[in-house]
Amino acid sequence: xxxxxxxxxxxxxxxxxxxxxxxxxxxxxxxxxxxxxxxxxxxxxxxxxxxxxxxxxxxxxxxxxxxxxxxxxxxxxxxxxxxxxxxxxxxxxxxxxxxxxxxxxxxxxxxxxxxxxxxxxxxxxxxxxxxxxxxxxxxxxxxxxxxxxxxxxxxxxxxxxxxxxxxxxxxxxxxxxxxxxxxxxxxxxxxxxxxxxxxxxxxxxxxxxxxxxxxxxxxxxxxxxxxxxxxxxxxxxxxxxxxxxxxxxxxxxxxxxxxxxxxxxxxxxxxxxxxxxxxxxxxxxxxxxxxxxxxxxxxxxxxxxxxxxxxxxxxxxxxxxxxxxxxxxxxxxxxxxxxxxxxxxxxxxxxxxxxxxxxxxxxxxxxxxxxxxxxxxxxxxxxxxxxxxxxxxxxxxxxxxxxxxxxxxxxxxxxxxxxxxxxxxxxxxxxxxxxxxxxxxxxxxxxxxxxxxxxxx
Numbered sequence: 001x002x003x004x005x006x007x008x009x010x011x012x013x014x015x016x017x018x019x020x021x022x023x024x025x026x027x028x029x030x031x032x033x034x035x036x037x038x039x040x041x042x043x044x045x046x047x048x049x050x051x052x053x054x055x056x057x058x059x060x061x062x063x064x065x066x067x068x069x070x071x072x073x074x075x076x077x078x079x080x081x082x083x084x085x086x087x088x089x090x091x092x093x094x095x096x097x098x099x100x101x102x103x104x105x106x107x108x109x110x111x112x113x114x115x116x117x118x119x120x121x122x123x124x125x126x127x128x129x130x131x132x133x134x135x136x137x138x139x140x141x142x143x144x145x146x147x148x149x150x151x152x153x154x155x156x157x158x159x160x161x162x163x164x165x166x167x168x169x170x171x172x173x174x175x176x177x178x179x180x181x182x183x184x185x186x187x188x189x190x191x192x193x194x195x196x197x198x199x200x201x202x203x204x205x206x207x208x209x210x211x212x213x214x215x216x217x218x219x220x221x222x223x224x225x226x227x228x229x230x231x232x233x234x235x236x237x238x239x240x241x242x243x244x245x246x247x248x249x250x251x252x253x254x255x256x257x258x259x260x261x262x263x264x265x266x267x268x269x270x271x272x273x274x275x276x277x278x279x280x281x282x283x284x285x286x287x288x289x290x291x292x293x294x295x296x297x298x299x300x301x302x303x304x305x306x307x308x309x310x311x312x313x314x315x316x317x318x319x320x321x322x323x324x325x326x327x328x329x330x331x332x333x334x335x336x337x338x339x340x341x342x343x344x345x346x347x348x349x350x351x352x353x354x355x356x357x358x359x360x361x362x363x364x365x366x367x368x369x370x371x372x373x374x375x376x377x378x379x380x381x382x383x384x385x386x387x388x389x390x391x392x393x394x395x396x397x398x399x400x401x402x403x404x405x406x407x408x409x410x411x412x413x414x415x416x417x418x419x420x421x422x423x424x425x426x427x428x429x430x431x432x433x434x435x436x437x438x439x440x441x442x443x444x445x446x447x448x449x450x451x452x453x454x455x456x457x
Contacts, residue, residue: 004114008049016108017049025075030410032436037238040075041392043068055122062355062432063246067395072252073116074180076109078255081187083238087437093142094103098186115364120251128343130286136327143217143342147278155286157353160360163181166367167294169415170360173230174287176233176241176414177249177356181256182225182303183238186211192269193261198329203321207314209278210243217364224303231300232291234416235434241394244414246359248352251329259341267334270326271341274318278317279349281308281315285448355432362433364411373451380449385439391448393436399451400429402437407444411437 007013020026026042034041047068079101099105132138132348145413161170181188182198189208195201211217224235235241258274259265288304323338365371393412402411403426410418411427413435418441421427428451429435439446 005053021109030390033240034242036096040098042071055119057123063397064395066247069119072249073120074250074254076113079106081184122296124344130336133398135332151282155283158286158290161358164364171294172234173414176244180245180253183222185221188260193366200322200325207448208274210310227300227305232295246355248355252348260377267337268341270322271338272345275342275345275447277314277318281312282292366413366419373401373426373428377403379427380447382445382447384445387439387442389439391437393434394436396429399424399432401449401451402427405445407441409437409439409444413434
């Protein structure tokens with residue numbers, strides 16, 4: 001069997017890696033937003049081909065390495081999607097379009113995919129248990145109980161957003177976390193459609209048709225989501241706010257690409273699809289209400305309202321028209337894979353929610369003028385930076401001090417409302433949190449160093 005991990009360590013492939021590191025689509029941006037969907041900044045400088053194979057673990061999902069690996073894998077999957085600008089191509093857009101979809105670039109990325117999939121998803125096998133015995137009756141009881149427990153409690157995420165000092169900014173940050181999926185909704189499902197696999201093939205197509213608005217573009221679910229983004233002041237263009245996708249948000253989106261791209265994971269996909277369709281109505285009902293309470297009459301909640309009704313139907317379809325017929329046809333032996341899909345969806349949903357809430361708390365501290373160092377920091381090494389220098393949003397693995405010695409800089413954690421730091425001011429970025437920096441004045445002197453251990457407590 002071909003071992004792509006070993007192949008990547010071959011010196012003969014070093015030029016391929018260097019090509020990817022230098023490729024246009026992966027180069028840094030110059031500001032908080034991106035101009036087109038073909039620019040996907042991904043800093044590969046700290047990685048080598050041989051290091052790609054080290055698996056992520058639960059405790060390393062919110063790290064800089066996780067962010068890079070998940071950006072890379074997400075971008076590789078996205079090369080299967082076609083994105084076009086809303087109007088005539090500019091010269092820059094046309095060049096970027098051809099660069100992102102260049103066959104050689106696509107092929108180079110594709111070689112990395114199996115290794116990245118193992119690195120990003122292997123932790124699921126050690127975390128999820130699907131031990132049986134399983135039967136259709138057991139599966140029905142298990143899904144009924146799991147869904148009942150989920151729907152018995154209000155959304156903790158919605159409650160936490162309501163309690164913040166800036167629920168509007170917190171809600172926007174959440175919308176950015178689901179944007180990697182919702183802006184091209186059902187593209188993962190589309191991967192599962194080619195082929196010929198019996199009556200369930202047609203049943204899945206029915207769900208897919210719903211997702212695409214029965215061919216009516218204004219009713220397409222991604223169109224509805226774009227309208228929601230516009231109504232709260234966010235750009236509806238694909239991946240304009242790419243920098244603020246947290247690693248676990250990308251991981252959740254890529255999981256569905258993985259289990260539809262790898263055909264042996266078909267039964268796992270059906271389980272995962274069922275769970276997502278099952279839990280959406282309860283959450284979306286509450287999030288729609290939150291958006292109305294936060295933004296008032298001008299907000300467009302059509303995306304979330306549509307899913308309250310249609311996904312009640314879809315969860316019945318997923319169970320009765322996909323899961324049940326396949327168990328009847330292929331036997332109880334396929335049930336563990338379905339359960340694995342359900343459990344993986346639950347786990348990844350919980351992980352991404354925790355990641356978002358911790359980032360939200362950090363953004364709240366930044367917005368309130370907090371997150372200050374506990375002790376002196378002025379003795380730490382500083383560097384002089386030119387005006388306009390942009391340090392991309394990145395996840396910090398250890399607590400870091402960002403302090404201004406001279407000039408002014410702005411920092412942001414995803415609230416899209418940068419805080420300006422003047423000389424003598426500093427913030428601490430907690431471990432696992434994301435922050436970006438932009439220099440506002442020429443000759444600014446900036447400290448960006450790990451926080452001293454004694455200050456961490």
